[in-house]
Amino acid sequence: MKRRERRATAKQGKPDPNVRANNNLAAVHAEVVDKMRAGRFLEAQLRCRQALEATPEDAELLHLMALVYLNAAEFDHAVEWASRAIRKDPKPSYLATLGTALQRSGRLEEASQVLDKAVQLKPDDAALWVSLGGVLEGLKRLSEAALCFQHALKLDPHHLAAAWGSAATLQQLGRLEEALVDCDLCERLQPNDALTATLRSMLLRGLKRFEESLADARRAHSLDPKNPDFCVNVGDALLWLDRVEEGLEWFERALELRPFLLSALESKGRALRRLHRLVEATAVYHQLRAIDPTNARLEFALATHHLWLGNFEAGWREREARWRVPGLPIHFPDGPGALWLGEESIAAKSILIYSDEGLGDAIQFTRYVPLLAAQGARVVLVVQDSLQDLLSTLPGVSLCLPHSSSTLPPVDFRCPATSLPLAFRTMLDTIPPPIRLSAPADRVSAWDERLGPRDRLRVGLVWSGSLTHPNDMNRSIALQSLTPILDVGATFVSLQKDPRPDDQAVLRERPEIIDLTAQLTDFRETAALVSCLDLVITVDTSTAHLAATMGCPTWIMLSRTPDFRWLVDRDDSPWYPAVRLFRQTETREYGSVIERVRAELFVAVGRAGDGAKQS
Template sequence: MLDEAFAAFHQALAVEPGNADTIWNLALLQMLTGDFERGLSGREARWKASSLGLVDRGFSKPLWLRDQPLEGKTILLHADEALGDSIQFARYVPLVAELGAQIILEVKPAVQRLLADVPGVARCIDRSSVTSLAFDLHCPLGSLPLAFGTRLDTIPFAEGFLPAPAARVKAWQDRLEDRLEDRLGPRNRLRVGLVWSGDPGHKNDHNRSISLRALVPLLDCDVQFVSLQKGMRDQDRAFLRERRDIVDLTEQLTDFSDTAALVCCLDLVISVDTSVVHLTGALGAPVWTMLPFNPDWRWLLNRDDSPWYRSMRLFRQPKRGDWASVVDNVRGELEALVSAWRNRHNANDEPVAAVAS
C-alpha cells in the first residue's frame, strides 16, 4: 500500500513537478516512514498547498534556515501551525539561542505563558505585538526541524525541554488535594489524567477523537482519574456528571501553563493525539498516546515509542476505527502499572511515585 502511494505521488509530480499539494502529501508520507531528509524539505510546500490555506505572512526581513550567521542578530520565531506543533518545535529555541541570537517567540495566547519559560526566549509575544517590534530575520517554528537537519536519531531534547512551572504546581497540588477523598491520609492510588478529544475544527478530528464513554473499560481500574479535557462536548459533559469519581478542575485551567502544573501533579496522562500529549512529553512526564490507524506523520509507523518524546508510549489501532482494542490494551497496561505501584507501596509501607514507562 505504501509503495503504491509513493508511486502515485511520483507519477503525479512527473506530470506536474511543481504541484504544492502533491509535494506536501508526498512529504507527509516520507516523514511518516522516517525519511525526514526528503520529507522536511518537501514540507515547506505547505505555504503554497491549497488544501491547507496557510497565508504567507509577507515579512520584509529574510527567512532564516540556518543559512546565515545569527551572532548579534534578533530573530522572530513564529507559530505557523497548531498549539501542539508550537510546543513540539519549541525544543529548537535553545539551539537557535546558542548561535548567538536574541529570540522573539510569537505564539498563540494559550501557550504564551508556558513557552516564555523555554531557555533562550528573550521575549514571548502574541501575533498582535509583532508589527511594533524590530527584528533582523524570521523563521516559522515548523521550519526549525529542517533548519537543523533533523533526522530520527538527532531529534533534540527528547527527554523533555519545558521547565515545570514550580510556582503553579504547588497551587494545583493544593486544589487537587482538596478534591480527593484521600487528602487527609497518605496517597494510596495512582493519579491519571485523561483527554479523549481534540479540537472539533481539526480536519482529522473524526479519526483522532473519541467519546468519554468509550473509555469506560479504563474507568474501572483502581486509580484516581483527573480530567484534563478542555472544550468538552455536550454528551461528554453529561456523562462526566454521572462519573463523580473523575476529578474535573478544567474550568480553572486558564491556559497551558496551568495544564502543565496540573500534569506535574499526576503520575500519568492518557490521551488521544492532542496538544496535551506534546505538553506532557515536553515536560518529560509519562504519557500514553492513543492513535488512529492512520496516524499523524510525527508518530511514524510500527513502533510503540516516539523519538520526539522519550516519556511517551504509543497505542495504535490495529485496524481503522478500532478504538475498543486500543482501550483494552491501555487497560491491561494500566492494571499492570497499578499492580507494580501497589507492590512498591506495600513494600515501603508508604506512598511511592509511579514511573509509567
C-alpha cells in the same frame, strides 16, 4: 432628421432612413450571432467590419465586435472593442461585456470596478450582480461575492447561476448549511444535474452526513457515468465512510477513463496509505510529482508521506511547499527580517520564530530554541496567546510575544517554527531532546492540594481534540468508550477542555473522574496540573505534546493513519522519550486500543502500589 421631418416623410410614404438602419443592424446582429454559434468567428469579424465601414462609430456594432472576440477567446481584443463601445455609449450591457473580457484575461481588479459601475447604472439586473459576484469570488473577496449572488436571487429567485454562485461561495466560507439551501434551489431549478449532485455531495460531506453524501455522489455518477471526476467523488465519499477498499476500486475506475487524472491518483495514494500498502502509495505519490512537478499540493502530500515513513531529508525540504497550498490553516506574517532556513550565520543576530501551525506544533518545536541561542542568536518567540505565559520562560528566549501583538519587533531573520527541523537538517537519529517545560511552584502546589491525598496513581485523561480539526472523526473518542479503564484502581483527572454534550453527561454520571477543567485558563495552568499527575492518557492533541515535553509518562491512542510525526509501525516516539503509542489496527476501532491501555494500566497501578508498600 428632425422629428417633424420624419413625420412628413412618413406621410409622403417615403422610407425612414433611421428605421432602415435599425433593420440593417438587426440583420447584421442576427447574421453575426449565427456565425458565432457555428464557431465561424473569422467570418463574424469580417461581417462586423463590413458593417462598421458604413457606420464606424456605431456603439452597437462596436459592442457586437467585442462579443465576437469574447466568444473567440481573444480577450484583449474584446477589451479594446468593448472599451470603444463604452466611450460612445456607457450602457450597462457594454460594461458587462468589458467586465467579462477583463475577468477572462485575468484582470480581476479592473473587472470588479467596471462591473461595480454597471450595477450602479442598472441595480435591478440580476445578471450583472452575478457577474460581479463571480469576479469578487475570483479575487477571494468571498463575503462580498456571496452578498452579490444573494442580491441577484432577491431580484430573480429563479436565477440558476446566482443560486450556484451563492452555494459555491458559501461553501468556501464554510457556511455549509446555507450553501446546502442554495444547492437545493439549483436542484429544483435544474433537476437531475450531475454537477449539482456533486456539489451537494461535497456539502453533505463537510456537514459529516456521510451516507447522504455517498448517495448524492452515486446519483451524480449515474447521471454521467463516463465522467471520471464523478467516479473520484464516489471513491472519496466511501473513504469518509472507511470503506477504503471500495473507494480504491472507484479511483481505479476513474483512472481507466482518464489514466493520468491527478485527483484520482491523489485519492488513490491516500487510500493505499490508509491500507498501509506503503510501497504502492509511495509509487503513486512519485507518479503524481512526475506528472505535475510544479503542483504545490502534490509536493506537500509527498512530503507528508516521506515524513510519515521517516524519510526526513526529503520530507522537511518538500514540506516548504505548504506555503503555496491555498486553504491550509497556517500563517506566517511578512517581515520583519529575512527568511532563515539554516544557511546564514545567526551569531550576534536576532531571529523571530513564529508558531505557524497548531498548539502542539508550537510545543513540539520549542526544542530548537536553545540550539538557536547556542549559535549566538537573540531569539524572539511569537506563539498562540494561550501559550505565551508558559513558553516565555524557555531557556534561550529573549522575548516571547502572543499572536495578538499588533506589531513585531525589527529582527535580522525570521523562521516558521515548523521549518526549524529543515533549518537544522533534522534526521531520525538527530532529533533534539524536548525542553523540560515546568510550571510555577505555587501553581503546582495549588493543584496538588485540589486533587487531595496522593494515595493512588493519578492519571490524566484527554479523549477528544478540536471538533473543527479535519481528522477529528478519526482521532477523537467518546468518553463513554473509555469507561472500561475506570475500574483499575487509579485516580482519574480530566484534562479535557470543552467536552462535548454527550461527554458532559458521562462526566456527570462518573464522579470518580475529577473534573476541574473550568480552572484551566491557559497552558501554564494545564502544565501545573500535569505536574501533579503520574501518567497522561490522551488522543493526539496539544496536551499530549505538553505532557510529553514535561517528561510526564504519556500514552497516546492513535488512529490507524495518524499524523506524520508519530511515524509508522512503532510504539515509541523519537520525539518524546516519555511517550508510548497505542495504535489502531483497524480504522476507527478504538475498542482493542482501549483494552491494551487498560491492561497496561493495571500493570502500572500494581507497580505504583508495590512502590508505596516498599516506601
